[in-house]
Amino acid sequence: MSALKIALTKGRTEKQVLPLLEASGIDCTAIRNKQRRLIFNDLPDYHFILAKGPDVLTYLNRGAMDIGIVGSDILEEQHNEQYEMLDLQTGKCHFVLASTPNFDPYQVKRKIIATKYPNITQRYFRSIGEDVEIIKIEGSVELAPLVGLADAIVDIVETGTTLKENNLQVFATLQSVSTRLVVNRLALKQHQNAIQQLITNLQQAIQTEV
Numbered sequence: 001m002s003a004l005k006i007a008l009t010k011g012r013t014e015k016q017v018l019p020l021l022e023a024s025g026i027d028c029t030a031i032r033n034k035q036r037r038l039i040f041n042d043l044p045d046y047h048f049i050l051a052k053g054p055d056v057l058t059y060l061n062r063g064a065m066d067i068g069i070v071g072s073d074i075l076e077e078q079h080n081e082q083y084e085m086l087d088l089q090t091g092k093c094h095f096v097l098a099s100t101p102n103f104d105p106y107q108v109k110r111k112i113i114a115t116k117y118p119n120i121t122q123r124y125f126r127s128i129g130e131d132v133e134i135i136k137i138e139g140s141v142e143l144a145p146l147v148g149l150a151d152a153i154v155d156i157v158e159t160g161t162t163l164k165e166n167n168l169q170v171f172a173t174l175q176s177v178s179t180r181l182v183v184n185r186l187a188l189k190q191h192q193n194a195i196q197q198l199i200t201n202l203q204q205a206i207q208t209e210v
């Protein structure tokens with residue numbers, strides 16, 4: 001049987017998920033000692049690549065990878081046709097609407113909102129019947145209301161430290177986020193037993209961690 005090809009979101013997600021993969025019996029030594037290496041295909045059962053979250057879905061959607069490990073923020077923001085099979089219970093955070101203390105959520109003027117997540121932001125404001133202008137920002141979104149680029153931001157909060165250190169307040173709490181395991185539809189048919197075994201092992205590892 002050929003190896004399962006797994007695309008793992010590099011960075012924060014990778015760090016949080018490696019202990020779970022190891023507790024599931026997967027040898028992650030090469031990833032732990034990776035330096036600048038991005039592909040790990042020496043072992044027989046599992047091959048890994050490390051990619052940015054949005055790219056993990058691209059590899060999966062195009063069938064280059066069988067399994068993706070990615071935040072639910074990315075899954076909700078970006079079109080994807082894959083099966084979401086497991087909540088890994090890591091990378092837990094949530095979306096908020098935040099701004100400077102003087103922000104008026106009932107302001108008459110059409111709001112300008114800065115975010116890394118324009119689709120999630122659009123859906124949120126539509127759900128409350130508001131039409132807003134959205135500015136897409138690639139990172140350090142908290143800057144936008146501080147320098148007058150936007151009235152408010154929609155962004156991820158975990159500890160709240162970034163908001164606090166930049167004197168921003170939460171004006172609404174949106175949906176929760178966590179890391180998910182997603183599977184390419186065709187791969188699920190081709191590798192059903194191996195994928196089911198991986199999921200069972202991960203479920204046991206998650207229960208031990210919790």
Ligand SMILES: Nc1ncnc2c1ncn2[C@@H]1O[C@H](COP(=O)(O)OP(=O)(O)OP(=O)(O)O)[C@@H](O)[C@H]1O
Nearest residue numbers: 011012013053071072073074091092093156157158
């Ligand atoms: N502060 C946070 N706490 C917990 N999980 C987070 C936090 N920020 C993001 N995440 C989750 O981790 C995933 C990866 O985030 P990470 O910040 O490592 O990547 P990124 O946004 O591409 O940043 P960078 O450009 O610095 O690599 C996100 O998709 C999200 O699911």
Ligand SMILES: O=P(O)(O)OC[C@H]1O[C@H](OP(=O)(O)OP(=O)(O)O)[C@H](O)[C@@H]1O
Nearest residue numbers: 139140141155156157158159160161162
């Ligand atoms: O509530 P906290 O624990 O402070 O975490 C929240 C911060 O983490 C994320 O940023 P990230 O570190 O990914 O950097 P970025 O701004 O470059 O996206 C997010 O966009 C917030 O800025």
